[in-house]
Amino acid sequence: xxxxxxxxxxxxxxxxxxxLFHQGxxxxxxxxxxxxxxxxxxxxVSEVVNIYFHxxxxxxxxxxxxxxxxEFSDYKKMGTHLNQLMGSSSSxxxxxxxxxxxxxxxxxxxNSRPGCLxxxxxxxxxxxxxxNKLHELFQVRPLLTFPNTFQNSDLFASRFxxxxxxxxxxxxxxxxxxxxxxxxxxxxxxxFVTMESx
Amino acid sequence: xxxxxxxxSQFHVLAVDDSMIDRKLIERLxxxxxxxxxxxxSGSKALKFLGLHEEDDQSNPDTVPSASPNDHREVEVNLIIxxxxxxxxxxxDLLKKVKESSSLRDIPVVIMSSENVxxxxxxxxxxxxxxxxxxPVRLADLNRLKPHMMKTKIKNExxxxxxxxxxxxxxxxxxxxxxxxxxxxxxxxxxxSPLLQQPNNNKRKVxxxxxxxxxxxxxxxxxxxxx
Numbered sequence: 392x393x394x395x396x397x398x399x400x401x402x403x404x405x406x407x408x409x410x411l412f413h414q415g416x417x418x419x420x421x422x423x424x425x426x427x428x429x430x431x432x433x434x435x436v437s438e439v440v441n442i443y444f445h446x447x448x449x450x451x452x453x454x455x456x457x458x459x460x461x462e463f464s465d466y467k468k469m470g471t472h473l474n475q476l477m478g479s480s481s482s483x484x485x486x487x488x489x490x491x492x493x494x495x496x497x498x499x500x501x502n503s504r505p506g507c508l509x510x511x512x513x514x515x516x517x518x519x520x521x522x523n524k525l526h527e528l529f530q531v532r533p534l535l536t537f538p539n540t541f542q543n544s545d546l547f548a549s550r551f552x553x554x555x556x557x558x559x560x561x562x563x564x565x566x567x568x569x570x571x572x573x574x575x576x577x578x579x580x581x582x583f584v585t586m587e588s589x
Numbered sequence: 590x591x592x593x594x595x596x597x598s599q600f601h602v603l604a605v606d607d608s609m610i611d612r613k614l615i616e617r618l619x620x621x622x623x624x625x626x627x628x629x630x631s632g633s634k635a636l637k638f639l640g641l642h643e644e645d646d647q648s649n650p651d652t653v654p655s656a657s658p659n660d661h662r663e664v665e666v667n668l669i670i671x672x673x674x675x676x677x678x679x680x681x682d683l684l685k686k687v688k689e690s691s692s693l694r695d696i697p698v699v700i701m702s703s704e705n706v707x708x709x710x711x712x713x714x715x716x717x718x719x720x721x722x723x724x725p726v727r728l729a730d731l732n733r734l735k736p737h738m739m740k741t742k743i744k745n746e747x748x749x750x751x752x753x754x755x756x757x758x759x760x761x762x763x764x765x766x767x768x769x770x771x772x773x774x775x776x777x778x779x780x781x782s783p784l785l786q787q788p789n790n791n792k793r794k795v796x797x798x799x800x801x802x803x804x805x806x807x808x809x810x811x812x813x814x815x816x
Contacts, residue, residue, distance in 0.1 A: 423725070423727060424614075427614075427617045427618065427621055427728075429621075431620075432617060432620075435617060438613070439613055439614065442609055442610050442613065443610055446610065474674070474703075475608065477703070478608055478611065478724065479608060479610045479611070481724065481725055482608070482611055482614055482724065482725045484725075
């Protein structure tokens with residue numbers, strides 16, 4: 392049943408989010424990002440998060456590259472990378488990653504290479520965890536935001552065993568191609584559904 | 590919401606940040622608050638957008654043709670919001686350059702920073718920044734921007750009235766520009782206001798032709814024309 396399916400998805404997502412908040416992986420800033428999403432910018436959070444992944448991985452590679460060099464001494468450069476990572480983590484609400492950056496920076500300021508190496512390991516671990524969880528979150532989310540797109544319709548349809556679906560609003564109302572019926576809730580109410588191009 | 594063709598109905602903010610994420614964020618925040626946004630990733634790009642090139646010499650206005658840098662700017666900028674920590678030109682450097690420019694100094698500047706360093710905050714405010722926001726910036730923070738932008742908007746509109754008036758009086762000469770700053774200029778600046786909006790010229794002219802030139806303008810300290 393449609394209503395039940397959506398509710399279950401929503402519950403899944405909320406459970407995952409709650410867990411991430413509880414663990415301190417995400418903080419309130421992530422919620423702020425979600426609040427900035429609307430019809431005019433329906434993929435805002437995933438867009439920002441993707442930029443974050445892209446940038447962070449580059450920075451992590453740079454950090455590892457610096458530290459792997461036995462003759463490494465450019466702590467200042469390391470500090471610059473760290474500040475960037477700290478800033479962007481803070482901007483998306485990635486609290487634990489940000490906190491590890493702070494500790495990392497302390498080791499860097501002490502010019503301690505072993506300290507930095509340990510911190511980097513921890514940082515990479517935290518980052519991986521965050522990335523995996525956010526991916527999970529986004530697998531669920533597209534169906535619950537403003538899914539007037541092919542991609543979301545496909546996902547939704549395949550999940551519930553329909554081949555084509557046109558989703559009218561974020562409440563996941565289904566509408567027949569001829570516009571004759573709108574339905575929320577039970578699938579059995581629908582006679583047929585067809586995909587309309589966006 | 591915006592009246593098409595009338596740039597006065599919408600505020601335009603220039604956002605400066607070298608971080609792509611923060612740029613995207615501030616852009617979204619500003620758009621959500623119904624501001625027009627231009628986002629650039631460096632102080633030098635910001636200055637270029639504002640029509641100010643770094644080699645402009647403020648101490649020698651005679652060498653600067655009246656319509657020079659300001660022509661490059663098609664849109665009025667009502668506020669600049671900039672990150673503090675940026676490679677090359679920092680937000681503080683940008684703030685200084687804006688405040689040192691006769692054509693740009695009236696634009697309110699807001700600084701953002703991820704670090705809460707009191708001396709940094711003081712320095713920026715002393716240099717003329719209107720506000721200092723700690724990152725991550727929230728929607729609620731943006732509510733503090735409007736009063737600053739309103740100030741400039743009203744001032745610009747007054748200046749435009751003045752411009753129209755003078756345009757109708759003076760035939761072929763450059764437009765003299767009264768300086769609204771209490772700190773009096775040591776020499777008159779003959780450039781027209783860079784914040785003057787082209788699209789509105791005709792509209793306002795029709796309305797304002799009949800204005801009395803004796804209308805008091807306390808901001809200009811009684812100086813209404815300079816030749």
